Amino acid sequence: xxxxxxxxxxxxxxxxxxxxxxxxxxARVIPCGRYTEVFNPAAQSFRLQKENPALILARKRGNLVLxxxxxxxxGEGPGFYFSHMLNCLYDCRYxxxxxxxxxxxxxxxxxxxxxxxxxxxxxxxxGEKPSYFFSGYDCDSLALESLSGFVERFVPFFAVRPxxxxxxxxxSVAIRSLLAMTPSPNVVVAFSFTPAEAAAAIEHGAPRxxxxxxxxxxLAAAGWPVGLRLDPLLWYDGWRAGYATxxxxxxxxxxxxxIHSASLGPLRFPSKMFQRIHRMYPEDALLSxxxxxxxxxxxxxxAREAELVGFVEERLRRAFDDIAVFFFTPRAT
Amino acid sequence: xxxxxxxxxxxxxxxAQPLIDHFSMLPASSGRGFRSFANSDRGLALVLSGxxxxxxxxxxxxLARDDTDPAWLNIGIAGHRNLPIGAARLAHKVHCxxxxxxxxxxxxxxxxxxxxxxxxxxxxxxxxxxxxxYEMEAAGFYEIAARFAPHELVHSFKVxxxxxxxxxxxxxxxxxxxxxxxxxxxxxxxxxxxxxxxxELSERRVEPGGLERLLQASHFTTTQRRQLRxxxxxxxxxxxxxxxxDWVAFKALPxxxxxxxxxxxxxxxxxxxxxxxx
Numbered sequence: 143x144x145x146x147x148x149x150x151x152x153x154x155x156x157x158x159x160x161x162x163x164x165x166x167x168x169a170r171v172i173p174c175g176r177y178t179e180v181f182n183p184a185a186q187s188f189r190l191q192k193e194n195p196a197l198i199l200a201r202k203r204g205n206l207v208l209x210x211x212x213x214x215x216x217g218e219g220p221g222f223y224f225s226h227m228l229n230c231l232y233d234c235r236y237x238x239x240x241x242x243x244x245x246x247x248x249x250x251x252x253x254x255x256x257x258x259x260x261x262x263x264x265x266x267x268x269g270e271k272p273s274y275f276f277s278g279y280d281c282d283s284l285a286l287e288s289l290s291g292f293v294e295r296f297v298p299f300f301a302v303r304p305x306x307x308x309x310x311x312x313x314s315v316a317i318r319s320l321l322a323m324t325p326s327p328n329v330v331v332a333f334s335f336t337p338a339e340a341a342a343a344i345e346h347g348a349p350r351x352x353x354x355x356x357x358x359x360x361l362a363a364a365g366w367p368v369g370l371r372l373d374p375l376l377w378y379d380g381w382r383a384g385y386a387t388x389x390x391x392x393x394x395x396x397x398x399x400x401i402h403s404a405s406l407g408p409l410r411f412p413s414k415m416f417q418r419i420h421r422m423y424p425e426d427a428l429l430s431x432x433x434x435x436x437x438x439x440x441x442x443x444x445a446r447e448a449e450l451v452g453f454v455e456e457r458l459r460r461a462f463d464d465i466a467v468f469f470f471t472p473r474a475t
Numbered sequence: 476x477x478x479x480x481x482x483x484x485x486x487x488x489x490x491a492q493p494l495i496d497h498f499s500m501l502p503a504s505s506g507r508g509f510r511s512f513a514n515s516d517r518g519l520a521l522v523l524s525g526x527x528x529x530x531x532x533x534x535x536x537x538l539a540r541d542d543t544d545p546a547w548l549n550i551g552i553a554g555h556r557n558l559p560i561g562a563a564r565l566a567h568k569v570h571c572x573x574x575x576x577x578x579x580x581x582x583x584x585x586x587x588x589x590x591x592x593x594x595x596x597x598x599x600x601x602x603x604x605x606x607x608x609y610e611m612e613a614a615g616f617y618e619i620a621a622r623f624a625p626h627e628l629v630h631s632f633k634v635x636x637x638x639x640x641x642x643x644x645x646x647x648x649x650x651x652x653x654x655x656x657x658x659x660x661x662x663x664x665x666x667x668x669x670x671x672x673x674x675e676l677s678e679r680r681v682e683p684g685g686l687e688r689l690l691q692a693s694h695f696t697t698t699q700r701r702q703l704r705x706x707x708x709x710x711x712x713x714x715x716x717x718x719x720x721d722w723v724a725f726k727a728l729p730x731x732x733x734x735x736x737x738x739x740x741x742x743x744x745x746x747x748x749x750x751x752x753x
Contacts, residue, residue, distance in 0.1 A: 146567070146582055170590055172567050172579065180579045187625040190672060194583045245581075343749035379746040424679055427747040430712035434743070443743075 144289075146196035148172045148180045148247070158252040159199045162289065169197075176200075181228070181245045189422045191246035192233055197289070202226075202251035206260035210276055213471045216330070216369065216403045217307065219271035222264055226251050226292050227281035232313060233346035235428050236374050239280065241415035248286065254295050261299075265306055272328070275300070278311025284331075285314040293319050301326040309369065313348040315357040325365035330402045332369025333358045335392070337384030340376050344428050351388065355395050362400035370458075373407030373470055375450040376428070377442050385454050393461035404458050407470035408447045409433075416440035479670030479677065480545035482538050483521040484531060484616050489648040490551050491523055493656035509537045518670055520545075528571070528595055528615030535619040544676040546628035546669035547620035550662065552636035552646075552654055553593065553610035556603035560641055563658045564608055565665065566593040566631040571614035573597055578617045581627045584668035588661045593631055601642055608633050628672050632665060634658050683707035685720040692723075695731040703731075706738045713745050 147169045153159045154173070163171060174180050177200035202225075210221035228249040229239055240246075251257070265273060277283045277296070287293050293310065297320070300308040307328045320331065335341075338351040349357075362368045370392060378384070411419065413435055420429045433440050441447060455467055485491040491512070494500070498519050500512035513520040524534030535547065555562070567590035569578045582590065594607040595614035603609055613631040620629040634654045637643040655662075686707055689695075695703060710719045719738070728734045 148579065170567060170582075172590075172592075174568075174577070174579065179577055183578070183621075183626065185621055185625055186581065187627050187676075190583050190625065190627040190675075191581050196581070247581075339749040339751055342751075377746060379748040381746075421679075424708050425712055427712055427749070430709040431747040432743045432745065 144169050144197045145194065146170050146172065148174050148177065148196060148198040150174055150177055150198075150200045153199055153201050153252050156199075156201075156252045158254065158291070162197070162199060162250075162252075166197075174198075177249055181243070181247060181249060184244060186244045187422075188240050188244065188246045192240075195229065196247045198247050198249045199252055200249055201253045202256065206257050207264050207275075210274070210279075213469075214276060215274065216309065216332075216405060216466075216468050217272065217274055219273050219307075221274045221276065222261075223276040223279040224257055224261065225280035226254065226257060226277065226296075227286065227290060229280070230282045231285040232282065232348040234313075234348065235344040235346070235419075235423060235426050236376075236409060236411075238411065238415060240422065241411065241419040248281075248289075250286075250290055254292075258296075258299055261306070262303075265303060272305055272307050274307045274309065276309045276311065278309065278332070282312050282314055283310035284312040284316050284320075287314070287316050287319060297323055297326060297329050300329055304328055311369075311371065313345065313354060315349045315353050317357050317361055320361060320366060321364055325361075325367075327367060330367045330369045331358070331361050332371050332402075332405075334371040334373060335388055336372070336374070336376055337381070337388045339380070339384055340378060344426070352391075355391050358392070359395035362396045366400075367402035368396060368400050369402050370404040371407075372454055372458075373405060374409035375406060375447075375454060376409060377432070377446050377450055378428075381450070382453060386457055389454070389457045389461050398462040398465065401462055401465055403466040403468060404462070405468040405470050406451055406454055406458075408441060408451065410439045410441040410471075413438055413440055478518045479673030479675075480518040480520070480542055481666050481669045481673065482535075482542070482545045482547050483519065484524050484534050484538070484547065484549045484612070484620070485521060486524050486526050486531070486551050486612050487651070488523055489651040490655050491521055492652050493659060494521060494550065494662070497656075497659050509534050511538060518673075519666070524612060524616075527611050528597070530615070531612035532615035532619040535616055535623070539620075539623045543623075544673050544680065545624065546673045547616070547624055547630070548662075548665060548669060549613055549616040549620075549631040550655065551610060551612060551633055552651055553608040553633035554600065554603060554637040554643060555591075555608050555635045556606065556639055558608075558635045558638060560635055560638065561654055561657060562635040563588045563661050564591040564593075564633050564635070565589075566591065566608075566613060566617075566633065568592040569613045569617045569631055570594045570607070571618075574614070576614070576618075578614075578621065578626070580617070580630050583627045584672070587664035588632075591633075593633055599643060601639075603639065608635070624673075625676070628669060628676070630665065630669070632658075632662065683711055685718065688720050689723060689734065693728075693731040693734060699731045699735060702735050703738075706735065706742065709742055710738065713742055713747065
């Protein structure tokens with residue numbers, strides 16, 4: 143339920159903003175010059191705002207499409223990311239957004255048409271290999287679909303651009319709009335998973351793992367390419383059994399032919415970001431666990447990381463024939 | 476949980492008197508320059524700032540000397556072009572007319588009254604050109620209070636005292652007092668969640684159990700003290716069933732360095748436990 147909407151003066155007349163204002167007639171509407179006046183000031187409490195985030199309607203100006211770090215790749219072509227939203231409905235304790243943004247308010251950039259133009263500009267520069275576009279870097283691609291209408295707009299846009307691949311990264315089970323469309327071979331719906339017991343403890347507000355598996359299976363049955371994102375990989379009491387159960391459950395529900403790719407990512411925080419997040423949640427078991435500073439990161443030890451990656455990769459390859467597995471190794475920023 | 480504290484910043488004694496009476500505050504003895512009142516048991520303090528942005532800012536600084544985690548609430552009267560006298564509003568935006576800066580207090584708790592933009596001006600106005608509340612302190616108050624507390628804990632509450640139909644010249648000390656007095660229920664409903672938020676913040680800063688005893692047992696350098704504090708916080712989450720001081724004593728660790736190294740090594744080996752998943 144959105145109680146407060148901040149709106150940039152500049153987008154007050156934008157049809158997408160008008161529709162949202164009409165949808166929440168009881169919300170208090172607060173005009174602002176630029177969204178950054180609300181979103182960026184120092185000394186805001188991300189944790190307290192997360193209790194009742196507001197919606198900010200804004201225009202994205204400049205840097206609409208950015209090059210993705212090469213290690214994010216899920217294919218051979220160049221990678222890009224774009225963010226129609228900042229922040230997420232869910233509250234996962236390992237999420238870097240809580241350390242990156244000062245505010246937990248949801249920012250929705252309503253000028254989708256400018257994103258589309260920027261994507262087309264990027265595509266004209268492209269070569270023979272498809273370009274990969276990631277939409278779930280600063281938000282969950284599907285979780286606020288009922289608000290944003292992102293999927294409804296961008297899936298048809300990418301469907302007629304075979305030189306591009308769109309990855310929708312999500313933990314959401316809001317798949318109705320996707321099921322209502324004809325599947326596009328170049329739109330990958332990538333679900334993030336951690337084992338059920340870990341997810342229940344640290345992915346606050348996110349759908350249960352079983353629900354996510356069912357949503358992925360439904361999309362696969364409808365013909366959508368599905369991605370499996372086991373990122374971050376978590377070390378906890380019983381992790382082997384947890385990952386084995388998770389992967390067996392995925393394999394039982396989703397045929398290997400429907401899997402576009404899997405990617406594995408170790409748990410790593412840039413050091414300063416970790417300090418900020420841990421200060422916010424000093425009582426959290428994951429953040430208080432055996433994490434240590436390695437170079438510019440806070441992470442598990444190299445040995446533990448290798449053990450996790452090795453085990454999970456082996457289980458995935460055993461469960462899904464010929465699965466393409468990518469390894470996400472974040473760099474310090 | 477430690478009790479939450481709220482600091483009230485009020486320009487004039489006539490505005491403050493109903494609050495002083497209602498919350499049974501007594502004159503506070505500390506400091507010069509501003510008159511202040513407090514009820515420590517209720518976690519409330521009040522400072523009389525005087526009129527204007529600079530005075531409000533200075534009063535915040537005066538009251539901020541002792542506490543680290545209070546919430547801040549500016550209470551006062553304001554003018555509006557057509558809102559009825561007595562209408563109460565919480566600021567969702569504080570705008571400083573002379574600097575053109577704006578602040579947006581995040582509304583993270585249930586708000587007991589409508590909200591509005593509060594426009595701080597340097598001189599009282601009678602024509603109210605915009606649909607905002609006009610007053611003279613909120614911007615000075617907010618700018619400085621937000622240096623001492625997260626924005627979520629800094630708010631400004633105004634009661635309409637004058638409008639185009641009833642200009643400020645008709646106000647008396649009694650009528651000002653009544654306007655604030657009639658809003659006490661709303662003010663209470665604001666103070667309550669602010670105290671909760673203040674308490675939440677204070678709790679996160681409470682020193683971990685065992686710190687003092689371990690510091691007394693060995694000589695720790697400043698860096699080691701910081702490390703020990705962090706380790707004890709982790710310990711209380713990861714090994715809540717084992718008393719860290721007892722564990723250190725049992726290990727008979729000879730000095731601060733070995734206490735830190737041993738605790739680190741121990742915590743490194745403990746995997747977090749998550750309950751059954753959904």
